[in-house]
Amino acid sequence: MSEHVRDDELLQISDLRIGFGAKPGEASPIVHGLSLSIGRGRILGLVGESGSGKSLTCRAVMRLLPDGGHVLSGSVIFDGRDILAMSKSEVLAFRSSEIGMVFQDPFSSLNPTRRIGSQMIEAIRNALNLSKEDAERRAVSLLEEVELPNPAAKLRMYPHELSGGMRQRVMLAIAMAARPSLLIADEPTTALDTTTQAQILELLRRIRDVDGTSILLVSHDFGVIAEMCDDVAVMYGGFIVESGPVEEVYLRPKHPYTKALIASVPTLAVPERGYRRPTIPGPPLGTTPYASGCPFAPRCALARPECEDVSMTLLPVASAHTSACPFGGE
């Protein structure tokens, strides 16, 4: 697999399998041989409905799988080093200075009993060898970068005194404390109202433009992905089912699941009375364990007997555009 490692890629995940169980040997797989890569300074969207394995993939990159979660095989190469082979202390150093993460729920991802300043200074000093005073100055300038008004006063506040959008800006400021080269944002705007959502997304894009940070942006909303990303990987049932440059995939989707996902994106125009957003029919994800073939078959309008034998390898559609469905293009 290493013959595909290109040096303009910052992160390259190959054949990653993740499962849950008491021991790795008894684990039942949830993510099945996932491969994706993120170029330097690029934004990759990971999109798919809830339960498809997006968060697990992010946590595997952070080496933060929950109890019982195991990486069963594969490699995660970051800047030439395999994250999965790092020692415990290497992982701590990697997390503190080379990668940052923002979570879905800004209301629960800051410690409720400690002031914003204390949490920021702790993160800054853990990553960079700074005095308390320098760390505090840096905290103020980080809050200015994420456009929080009155940063010095914010440092003395507790999380519950800030709005959701403000808290997510604080999370972003903490994540960017050491200028990491990769930022993972797992549904960073799902818990926010639409106006705030747009502001946070705008901020993410500026972080990339100014710092050249690569971003892995997770969402279940193809509209967000289409607006924000350079590349996209569509995930379903623990597989990448389609991937490519975002305008290519958005305008010419090949996989039936991608098509259904794009059709369910709400348009900005005011919907007519009686309009119902199309939803994807059939049983939702996670109701049955994966056996073989195409996981989308129970819900796919194009499903046919051969779909049970589909190998789920990504087949080229156009330059850099791939799809796992051999039948969807017809």
Add this chain to the structure above:
Amino acid sequence: MLNYLFRRLLLGLAQLLGLVIVVFLILQAVPGDPVRIMLGERVPAEYVETVRERLGLNEPMLTQLWTYLTRIVTGDLGESVTFGQSIQTLVASRMEPSAYLITYGLLLAVIFGGVLGVFAAVRSGTVADFTLRILATALLAMPAFWVGLVLALIFGIAWGLFPVSGYQPGLVGAFRTLTLPAIAIALSLVAVVLRTLRSSMKRVLDSEYIEAARARGYSENRVLARHALRNAVTPTISIVAVVVGFLIGGTAVIEQVFSIPGLGSLLVQAVERRDYPVVQAIALLAGTVVIVAGLVADLLQAALDPRVRNAIRNG
């Protein structure tokens, strides 16, 4: 915080007032003539009347309550009827062993319950956690006097490590004579603290800000000490305040088992002799300690968790 402090202190004062009234009513609630019961049938009627007057029991009830309140506020606990000395002197002479015993028991319960609770939460789901949970359940089911007798048999009589009865003043003497009784009253409370801390610690460890702290590359020790433990301790503090109440109750029994001349055994003697003013004084003292423990617990929680202060400000 100042606003909260002020309101919480007011509440504490109200609780104290309530306590004094309830303690006052102990004497009123005694069926029949309390003075007659205290003095016995053979004492002449004139003497009964003298004592009644000395206790102020011939006054109307509200006047009695007022007198009682003003006396308590000036620190005057009155005279014992049967011990022949002032209650202050009596209580002071019995205070030391009980104060040490309760402090010792509290330290044991908090230290062992705390350490084991954190350990069980961090090792949640392992054999060690499971064993501790079974042990905690077993400890909860064991009455303190029984544990005390077993400890006295093993460590005192069979191995001769500690004396099994009496009290020696001073720190060294107290350590020698109070270790077994303190273990006896603390054991079930170790289980209470362990369980409370384990469950709140587990809940905190599952929360997103802990994952976020790990994602910043903090060592596991930093995550536990600076983020998890501090937040998990808050619910445990209320339980510790309740534990203080149980410890006070426990001393009455365990001081009998180990023949410790403390307030607990004084209470038992006072009840036997129907010396109600002494019973009242001890009840007042015990109630005050429980109220102060609750006050300290609430203030500690408010100091540790801004949401507590906030909830009370808005509530």
